Amino acid sequence: MNDQTEPAIDAKAVNKSYVSGDTHLHVLNTVDFSLSKGESAVILGKSGSGKSTFLHLLGGLDTVDSGSLQVAGRQLELLKERGLERFRRTCIGFIFQSHYLLDDFTLLENVYLPAVMSGFPKKESIESAKQLISQVGLYDRKDHFPRRISGGERQRTAVARALINEPELILADEPTGNLDEYNSRIVEDLLFSLVETYARSMVLVTHDISMRFRGTQSYELYLGKLEPYV
Ligand SMILES: Nc1ncnc2c1ncn2[C@@H]1O[C@H](COP(=O)(O)OP(=O)(O)O)[C@@H](O)[C@H]1O
Numbered sequence: 001m002n003d004q005t006e007p008a009i010d011a012k013a014v015n016k017s018y019v020s021g022d023t024h025l026h027v028l029n030t031v032d033f034s035l036s037k038g039e040s041a042v043i044l045g046k047s048g049s050g051k052s053t054f055l056h057l058l059g060g061l062d063t064v065d066s067g068s069l070q071v072a073g074r075q076l077e078l079l080k081e082r083g084l085e086r087f088r089r090t091c092i093g094f095i096f097q098s099h100y101l102l103d104d105f106t107l108l109e110n111v112y113l114p115a116v117m118s119g120f121p122k123k124e125s126i127e128s129a130k131q132l133i134s135q136v137g138l139y140d141r142k143d144h145f146p147r148r149i150s151g152g153e154r155q156r157t158a159v160a161r162a163l164i165n166e167p168e169l170i171l172a173d174e175p176t177g178n179l180d181e182y183n184s185r186i187v188e189d190l191l192f193s194l195v196e197t198y199a200r201s202m203v204l205v206t207h208d209i210s211m212r213f214r215g216t217q218s219y220e221l222y223l224g225k226l227e228p229y230v
């Protein structure tokens, strides 16, 4: 499972459709995708092109209709709900457009609690959280509550939280979608630099074309197909 030659992601002929009423929406049409460990892919796509759908499949939040999906050494279509829950908690760091920080907890608590919930000792978790919070430039705000900080700072906290459990793969769904240009660049720079520092793999989906070449690979999702972006 820790074999360095094993890819972080190996997706083959993945299909996903939604049926509502008599409409059949083929969102992902025979998608192949692979990502080596330590690589980061940026997937561009317009609103409704299936970016979130694909990321949810990679993160075990939804299941494929057909095809094979291997992520972080797990064959996802073979996992039951408990296995998927464990996979999400231990292998994946999610970052969404909305930060989903817990309002009643400080920034430090928001970052270290997922580690404690995953069974890491509390003291060690707090130390790791302090280091990550300092790396996203918020050490002096660590005892503040999310409502007292700006949108950009909340999203930087979400970046720190996504890394706390040492996930093999970061999945980022429009992580700068709610931010202004200036804060977008700050969050984007932090995200790519921390993913590199910690040698994580990442798939980032966005409609923001300015990010297209930030990763080691660029793709576009269009009409159900995932193609290299050139
Ligand atoms: N649970 C669902 N049921 C029915 N249709 C869905 C569902 N989730 C997404 N869709 C549809 O699938 C398409 C792709 O959605 P999504 O993956 O959210 O796109 P994106 O993230 O690129 O904006 C959209 O047309 C959306 O309306």
Ligand SMILES: [Mg+2]
Pocket (backbone or CB within 6 Å): 051, 052, 053, 173
């Ligand atoms: Mg989306």
